[in-house]
Amino acid sequence: MVRWEPDSRGRLEQAALALFGERGFDNTTVADIAARAGLTERTFFRYFTDKREVLFSGAGQLQELLVSAVVNAPDSAAPIDAVAAAIEAAGAVLQERRDYARQRQSVIAANTELRERELIKLATLASALADALRRRGAPGPAATLTAEAGIAVFKVAFERWVTESNQRDLPWLMRDSLTELKAVTAGG
Amino acid sequence: MVRWEPDSRGRLEQAALALFGERGFDNTTVADIAARAGLTERTFFRYFTDKREVLFSGAGQLQELLVSAVVNAPDSAAPIDAVAAAIEAAGAVLQERRDYARQRQSVIAANTELRERELIKLATLASALADALRRRGAPGPAATLTAEAGIAVFKVAFERWVTESNQRDLPWLMRDSLTELKAVTAGG
Numbered sequence: 001m002v003r004w005e006p007d008s009r010g011r012l013e014q015a016a017l018a019l020f021g022e023r024g025f026d027n028t029t030v031a032d033i034a035a036r037a038g039l040t041e042r043t044f045f046r047y048f049t050d051k052r053e054v055l056f057s058g059a060g061q062l063q064e065l066l067v068s069a070v071v072n073a074p075d076s077a078a079p080i081d082a083v084a085a086a087i088e089a090a091g092a093v094l095q096e097r098r099d100y101a102r103q104r105q106s107v108i109a110a111n112t113e114l115r116e117r118e119l120i121k122l123a124t125l126a127s128a129l130a131d132a133l134r135r136r137g138a139p140g141p142a143a144t145l146t147a148e149a150g151i152a153v154f155k156v157a158f159e160r161w162v163t164e165s166n167q168r169d170l171p172w173l174m175r176d177s178l179t180e181l182k183a184v185t186a187g188g
Numbered sequence: 189m190v191r192w193e194p195d196s197r198g199r200l201e202q203a204a205l206a207l208f209g210e211r212g213f214d215n216t217t218v219a220d221i222a223a224r225a226g227l228t229e230r231t232f233f234r235y236f237t238d239k240r241e242v243l244f245s246g247a248g249q250l251q252e253l254l255v256s257a258v259v260n261a262p263d264s265a266a267p268i269d270a271v272a273a274a275i276e277a278a279g280a281v282l283q284e285r286r287d288y289a290r291q292r293q294s295v296i297a298a299n300t301e302l303r304e305r306e307l308i309k310l311a312t313l314a315s316a317l318a319d320a321l322r323r324r325g326a327p328g329p330a331a332t333l334t335a336e337a338g339i340a341v342f343k344v345a346f347e348r349w350v351t352e353s354n355q356r357d358l359p360w361l362m363r364d365s366l367t368e369l370k371a372v373t374a375g376g
Contacts, residue, residue, distance in 0.1 A: 078375040119311045120304050141365060144344050146372045152336030156329050177329060184334045185373045187266040 009047045011037040016054040017100070020107040025051070025114060055104060055114065059121045063128050065090050070132040079138045083129060083150035084178055091157065091170035098161075098170075105162045126151040149185075153177045197235045199225040204242040205288070208295040213239070213302060243292060243302065247309045251316050253278055258320040267326045271317060271338035272366055279345065279358035286349075286358075293350045314339040337373075341365045 015036035019028040030051055034041045048054050069086035077085070094101055108114040129147035134140065157173040168176075203224035207216040218239055222229045236242050257274035265273070282289055296302040317335035322328065345361040356364075 078372075080372055080375050116304070116308050119308055123307045141344050141348060141368055142372050144347075145340055145365065145369045148340035148343065149337060149369065149373055152333055152340065155336070156332050159332075160329060177333065180329055181333045181337065182373050184266075184268055184330050185337055185370050187268050 008037070008039055008043055012039065012044055012047060013054055013100075016051060017103045017107065020055075021103060025107060025111045052114070052117065055108065056117060056121060059124070062090060062093075063125055065093060066125060067128050067132045070129060070136065073136075075136075079133050079136070079142065079146040080149070080178075082133065082136065083146055084175070086129065087150055087154045087157070087174045087178075088171045090154070091174040094158075095170045101158075102162045105158075122151055122155060125154075149181060153181050156180075196225070196227055196231055200227065200232055200235060201242055201288075204239060205291045205295065208243075209291060213295060213299045240302070240305065243296065244305060244309060247312070250278060250281075251313055253281060254313060255316050255320045258317060258324070261324075263324075267321050267324070267330065267334040268337070268366075270321065270324065271334055272363070274317065275338055275342045275345070275362045275366075276359045278342070279362040282346075283358045289346075290350045293346075310339055310343060313342075337369060341369050344368075 012033060016028070016033045019032055019036055023032075028051065030041055030044050033051065033054070034044045037044075048057060066086040066089075069089045070082045073082035073085050108118050126144075126147045129150055130143045133143035133146055138146065153174060157170060157177040160173050160177070161168070161170045200221060204216070204221045207220055207224055211220075216239065218229055218232050221239060221242070222232045225232075236245060254274040254277075257277045258270045261270035261273050296306050314332075314335045317338055318331045321331035321334055326334065341362060345358060345365040348361050348365070349356070349358045
């Protein structure tokens with residue numbers, strides 16, 4: 001018999017983030033996380049393959065969101081506008097989880113292996129965006145450059161959002177950082 | 189007594205690349221590499237800490253080259269022009285080693301761990317470029333965006349260079365890909 005646990009996944013995520021913040025990622029075990037959440041290790045492994053996955057299980061959803069925004073942009077939209085719509089849509093979703101995102105970011109910043117994993121996640125998102133742009137008919141190098149530019153904007157806007165003391169929201173920072181990218185590439 | 193070996197490092201690199209290509213990275217040992225080069229394992233470890241380092245030991249030099257080109261760009265150069273000069277200079281150096289670069293790239297493309305390591309190398313280069321731009325006075329987000337844009341151009345130009353059948357050289361492809369980036373970000 002499996003006892004029904006309301007929002008076990010959410011409780012495990014919260015417990016993991018709290019412990020990673022208190023003790024560091026390396027010094028936290030799955031047993032610790034399960035105990036903090038008041039659940040069993042067995043329940044943990046129903047949701048996550050390991051403790052790292054707690055921090056990266058959202059990557060698939062983020063990718064789907066970005067790709068579907070590119071796919072659903074009007075045919076007339078230039079690739080950069082399709083990508084702008086995608087990162088703004090992602091920004092709106094992340095905005096709803098600001099505290100979580102900040103906590104997660106500070107855990108990742110403190111650990112080399114996690115920073116590397118985060119870079120790989122972003123590179124994977126850039127590839128997925130480039131594929132989506134190619135399916136819209138953008139030629140290979142242009143699709144890759146547009147996607148990489150979009151992810152660079154995403155990264156910079158996200159860093160500003162989690163570190164800046166001002167209260168700008170993430171979709172605004174995405175737009176502002178894209179404007180900045182246009183200015184710097186133009187040589188301004 | 190250490191016997192003097194003319195260009196041991198170069199022979200080890202060549203032997204390693206040949207074996208990685210023939211057997212795959214995972215199926216090649218340091219002992220195999222040393223034997224193919226006609227050297228001892230002890231000699232191998234005088235130059236490299238492990239077999240992966242054979243593929244990544246050039247990263248430090250590449251970073252120095254990029255950073256010094258940014259630092260030495262005229263004060264009047266816009267950040268994007270300083271970065272353009274840097275990646276073109278790197279392109280000219282890599283152009284001299286085209287066969288090596290192509291072989292290396294096909295080994296990396298065949299192995300997930302090496303692809304991840306290459307992404308981390310590129311991200312590290314982007315950070316170093318951003319730091320160099322900040323030292324020239326570029327504000328934080330603009331420095332990061334310019335550096336990321338430069339590395340995106342580097343990546344795309346490099347991919348074109350190692351895969352395209354045409355005979356364009358790498359500095360030309362760097363300039364052409366930067367022009368393309370300017371066009372796509374402008375929404376062209």
